[in-house]
Amino acid sequence: xxxxxxxxxxxxxxGALEPAPxxxxxxxxxxxxxxxxxxxxxxxxxxxxxxxxxxxxxxxGVVAPATAQRIQTALSATGYVPNKQAGQLASGHSRMVAAxxxxxxxxxxxxxxxxxxxxxxxxxxxxxLASSGYSLEREEAQIRAVLAWSPSALVVTGRxxxxxxxHLLNAAHRSGTPVIEVWxxxxxxEAVAADAISQVGFNHHAVGTAMAEHLLSRGHxxxxxxxxxxxxxxxxxxxxxxxxxxxxxxxxxxxxxxxTVMLIKPSxxxxxxxGRQALxxxxxxxxxxxxxxxxxxxxxxxxxxxEAQARGIxxxxxxxxxxxxDFPISRQxxxxxxxxxxxxxxxxxRAAQALLTAxxxxxxxxxxxxxxxxxxxxxxx
Amino acid sequence: xxxxxxxxxxxxxxGALEPAPxxxxxxxxxxxxxxxxxxxxxxxxxxxxxxxxxxxxxxxGVVAPATAQRIQTALSATGYVPNKQAGQLASGHSRMVAAxxxxxxxxxxxxxxxxxxxxxxxxxxxxxLASSGYSLEREEAQIRAVLAWSPSALVVTGRxxxxxxxHLLNAAHRSGTPVIEVWxxxxxxEAVAADAISQVGFNHHAVGTAMAEHLLSRGHxxxxxxxxxxxxxxxxxxxxxxxxxxxxxxxxxxxxxxxTVMLIKPSxxxxxxxGRQALxxxxxxxxxxxxxxxxxxxxxxxxxxxEAQARGIxxxxxxxxxxxxDFPISRQxxxxxxxxxxxxxxxxxRAAQALLTAxxxxxxxxxxxxxxxxxxxxxxx
DNA sequence: TTGTAAGCGTTATCAA
DNA sequence: TTGATAACGCTTACAA
Numbered sequence: 001x002x003x004x005x006x007x008x009x010x011x012x013x014x015g016a017l018e019p020a021p022x023x024x025x026x027x028x029x030x031x032x033x034x035x036x037x038x039x040x041x042x043x044x045x046x047x048x049x050x051x052x053x054x055x056x057x058x059x060x061g062v063v064a065p066a067t068a069q070r071i072q073t074a075l076s077a078t079g080y081v082p083n084k085q086a087g088q089l090a091s092g093h094s095r096m097v098a099a100x101x102x103x104x105x106x107x108x109x110x111x112x113x114x115x116x117x118x119x120x121x122x123x124x125x126x127x128x129l130a131s132s133g134y135s136l137e138r139e140e141a142q143i144r145a146v147l148a149w150s151p152s153a154l155v156v157t158g159r160x161x162x163x164x165x166x167h168l169l170n171a172a173h174r175s176g177t178p179v180i181e182v183w184x185x186x187x188x189x190e191a192v193a194a195d196a197i198s199q200v201g202f203n204h205h206a207v208g209t210a211m212a213e214h215l216l217s218r219g220h221x222x223x224x225x226x227x228x229x230x231x232x233x234x235x236x237x238x239x240x241x242x243x244x245x246x247x248x249x250x251x252x253x254x255x256x257x258x259x260t261v262m263l264i265k266p267s268x269x270x271x272x273x274x275g276r277q278a279l280x281x282x283x284x285x286x287x288x289x290x291x292x293x294x295x296x297x298x299x300x301x302x303x304x305x306x307e308a309q310a311r312g313i314x315x316x317x318x319x320x321x322x323x324x325x326d327f328p329i330s331r332q333x334x335x336x337x338x339x340x341x342x343x344x345x346x347x348x349x350r351a352a353q354a355l356l357t358a359x360x361x362x363x364x365x366x367x368x369x370x371x372x373x374x375x376x377x378x379x380x381x
Numbered sequence: 382x383x384x385x386x387x388x389x390x391x392x393x394x395x396g397a398l399e400p401a402p403x404x405x406x407x408x409x410x411x412x413x414x415x416x417x418x419x420x421x422x423x424x425x426x427x428x429x430x431x432x433x434x435x436x437x438x439x440x441x442g443v444v445a446p447a448t449a450q451r452i453q454t455a456l457s458a459t460g461y462v463p464n465k466q467a468g469q470l471a472s473g474h475s476r477m478v479a480a481x482x483x484x485x486x487x488x489x490x491x492x493x494x495x496x497x498x499x500x501x502x503x504x505x506x507x508x509x510l511a512s513s514g515y516s517l518e519r520e521e522a523q524i525r526a527v528l529a530w531s532p533s534a535l536v537v538t539g540r541x542x543x544x545x546x547x548h549l550l551n552a553a554h555r556s557g558t559p560v561i562e563v564w565x566x567x568x569x570x571e572a573v574a575a576d577a578i579s580q581v582g583f584n585h586h587a588v589g590t591a592m593a594e595h596l597l598s599r600g601h602x603x604x605x606x607x608x609x610x611x612x613x614x615x616x617x618x619x620x621x622x623x624x625x626x627x628x629x630x631x632x633x634x635x636x637x638x639x640x641t642v643m644l645i646k647p648s649x650x651x652x653x654x655x656g657r658q659a660l661x662x663x664x665x666x667x668x669x670x671x672x673x674x675x676x677x678x679x680x681x682x683x684x685x686x687x688e689a690q691a692r693g694i695x696x697x698x699x700x701x702x703x704x705x706x707d708f709p710i711s712r713q714x715x716x717x718x719x720x721x722x723x724x725x726x727x728x729x730x731r732a733a734q735a736l737l738t739a740x741x742x743x744x745x746x747x748x749x750x751x752x753x754x755x756x757x758x759x760x761x762x
Numbered sequence: 763t764t765g766t767a768a769g770c771g772t773t774a775t776c777a778a
Numbered sequence: 779t780t781g782a783t784a785a786c787g788c789t790t791a792c793a794a
Binding site for chain 1: 416470477498502509511512523529548652684687691710
C-alpha cells in the first residue's frame with residue numbers, strides 16, 4: 001500500500017559511492033580513450049596485427065582457419081566491443097538510420113517506427129530517433145542534428161518542411177544519403193520532378209474523398225468533417241480538404257441533390273474529450289441537421305460515439321460516424337466504428353526496405369504508394 | 382492546392398554570401414570521406430586553422446570577436462555540419478543515449494520514450510532506440526550493438542536480463558557509462574547491493590497488492606487477476622504476485638473471512654479481445670462466483686467491460702473490474718474504469734534527468750522510486 | 763588569442 | 779593470407 005500512496009516522490013541514492021572499482025585489467029591509459037578493449041589488444045593476444053582481426057570481423061572467410069581460431073579466442077577472452085565511431089570514420093559507413101517523426105507517443109507513428117526499427121535491425125542497422133512535436137522548426141533543427149551523425153539514410157514524416165530543412169534534405173539526397181518521406185504521397189507536380197524526395201505513404205486527399213463518398217453513397221447530404229486539434233497535422237487537414245472536395249464535386253454533378261459540408265476544428269487536448277465536444281457542436285448546428293460526420297482520427301470519432309450513446313442519439317440512424325486510423329478500440333464499441341485503416345506498420349517496413357535497397361544498389365529509394373482499406377462497420381449503417 | 386509546395390531545389394545558400402561553388406557537386410575526393418564540408422575548409426575560408434573553428438564551435442567566447450565574425454560567415458557560407466564520429470573519437474564523448482525497450486508501439490513505453498527523448502534533446506543529446514520485442518536474448522544482442530556506438534548513457538527496461546546482458550551493463554556501469562533501468566524498482570536484496578544498477582520506476586508487487594486491497598476493501602472476497610498474454614511481461618506477473626499475496630495475507634488475518642484468488646492467463650493477441658475472452662472465462666468459473674477482477678492492463682479490462690455490457694452483466698454490482706495503465710479510453714467507458722495510473726511520461730523524464738546529472742557530476746545516477754496513483758472510478762463501485 | 767603536434771580506433775590501399 | 783601505412787575529421791595538450 002505505501003508505495004502507491006500519494007507520497008512526495010523520494011530519491012534515494014544508492015549505497016556507498018565507491019570511487020569506480022578498479023577494472024579487471026586496469027587500463028593504464030592517457031586521459032584520452034574510454035578504456036575499452038581495442039582491436040590492437042585483441043590482435044596482440046592472437047599474435048596477429050589489428051588489421052587481421054578487423055578483417056576477420058568483417059569477412060571471417062578470408063583469414064586462415066588457425067588464425068581465425070586464435071582471434072575468436074582472443075575476442076571472447078577480452079569481451080571486445082567494436083568502436084563504431086572509429087569504424088565509420090575510417091570506412092565512411094555508419095550503418096545507422098535516423099528518423100524524425102512528429103510524435104513518439106502517438107500510436108500511429110509508433111507503429112511505423114516499430115516497423116522501421118525491426119526491419120533495419122534485422123539488417124544490422126541502428127535507429128536514431130527524434131520527435132519534432134509537430135513543429136517544422138524543430139524538425140529542421142533535428143535534421144541538422146542527426147546529419148552530424150552521418151546516418152546511412154534519413155526518414156522524415158510528410159512532405160511539408162521548412163525551406164532550410166528542404167535544403168538539408170536535398171543536399172543529403174544529392175550527396176548519396178537516401179532520404180524518404182513517410183506517411184505521404186507526392187502531388188502530381190512533385191511526382192514528375194526528377195529530384196523529388198521518395199515517399200512511402202498514401203494520398204490523404206484521396207482518403208478524405210473516399211470517406212465523403214462513402215457517406216454520400218449511404219444517402220447522407222449534410223456532412224461534417226471534424227479536423228485534428230493539432231494545428232500542424234497537415235495530413236488530417238488534407239483529408240479534410242479531400243472530404244470537402246468530394247462533397248462539392250457531388251453537388252456540381254447533382255445540382256438537384258446538393259451536399260453540404262461543414263468543417264469543425266476541435267481544440268487540442270484529450271482526443272476522446274474533443275470528440276465528445278465536437279458531437280455536441282454538431283448537434284447544435286442550426287439549419288438542416290447534419291446526418292453524418294467523419295473525424296480526423298478514431299479517438300475523436302470514438303469520443304463522439306460515446307457521447308452520442310450518452311445522449312441517446314442513435315448511431316447511425318440519427319447520425320452516422322466514421323473515423324480514421326483503425327485503432328483497436330474502434331471495432332469494440334457499439335456500434336463498431338467505420339474507419340480507414342492506414343498501413344501504419346507497413347509504412348515503416350516498406351520505408352526501411354526501400355532504404356536498404358537504395359543503400360545496397362546505390363540508387364535512390366523507390367516511391368511506394370500504399371493503400372488504405374476502409375473498414376465499413378455499423379456506425380455508418 | 383497544397384498549402385505548402387515543395388519545389389525542387391535551388392542553389393539558394395543560407396546567408397547572402399558567396400555560395401561555395403563546390404557544394405553543388407561534392408569535391409572530387411578519394412573513395413574515402415563522405416564529401417561533406419570539413420572544419421579545415423571552413424577554417425581556410427575564415428583564414429584561420431581548424432582548431433580555431435573547433436574552439437569557436439565549442440566555446441565561442443574564447444576567440445576574438447573579429448575572428449568569430451569571419452568564422453561565423455564561413456560557417457554559414459559552407460553550410461558546415463560537424464562530424465560527430467570524428468568529434469567523439471577525438472574527445473571520447475558521444476552525447477548520445479541509447480535506450481532499449483520491449484516494444485516501441487506499446488503506448489506504455491512510447492510515452493516513456495517521449496519523455497526521455499524530449500528531456501535529452503533539450504540538453505543536446507540524441508537518442509538511439511532499439512526494441513527487444515520482450516525477448517531477453519534480443520535485449521542482450523541490442524545492448525551489445527548499441528554499446529559499439531559508445532553511448533554516453535544507457536537505458537534498459539526492467540531488472541530482468543540475461544547473464545550476458547548483466548555483464549555488459551555492469552561493465553558499462555563500471556567504466557563510467559551511466560546505466561538506468563526504467564519501469565521497475567529493486568527488491569530489498571538488490572537495493573542494498575552496492576553495485577546495483579539504478580532504477581527509475583515503481584514497485585509492481587506493491588501495486589498489485591494495492592489493487593487487491595482496494596477490491597478487498599470494497600468487500601470482495603472472490604477475486605481474479607487476469608495476467609498479460611505476453612509471456613515475458615515480468616512486471617505484469619509481478620503485479621499478479623502482489624495481488625495474490627495481498628489476498629492471502631487477508632485470509633491469514635481474517636480466518637473467518639478468507640479471500641480466494643484465481644489467476645487467469647489470456648492468450649496473446651488483440652488485448653481487447655483477450656479481455657472479452659477472459660470475462661467469459663470468469664463467468665464460467667465453477668463454485669462461488671468471482672465478484673471482482675483486476676487486469677494486467679487497461680485494454681484487457683476495457684475488453685472485459687465491453688463484453689460485460691454486451692452480456693448484460695452489471696458492473697460493478699455483479700462484477701467489479703479494474704485495470705492498470707490509465708489509458709485515455711478507460712475513463713470514457715460506462716462505467717468508467719478504476720485503474721492505476723503509472724507515471725509513464727515521468728519515468729522517461731526522470732530517467733533522463735538522472736542520467737544527465739550523473740554525466741555532469743561524474744557520479745552514478747540516482748534511484749527514483751515513483752508513485753502510481755489509483756484512479757478509483759465507478760467500475761469498482 | 764591562436765597555432766602545432768599527436769593522436770582517437772578503425773578501415774582502404776597496396777605490398778609482400 | 780597477412781601486414782605496413784596512411785588516412786578518416788576532429789579534439790586534447792601544450793606551445794607561442
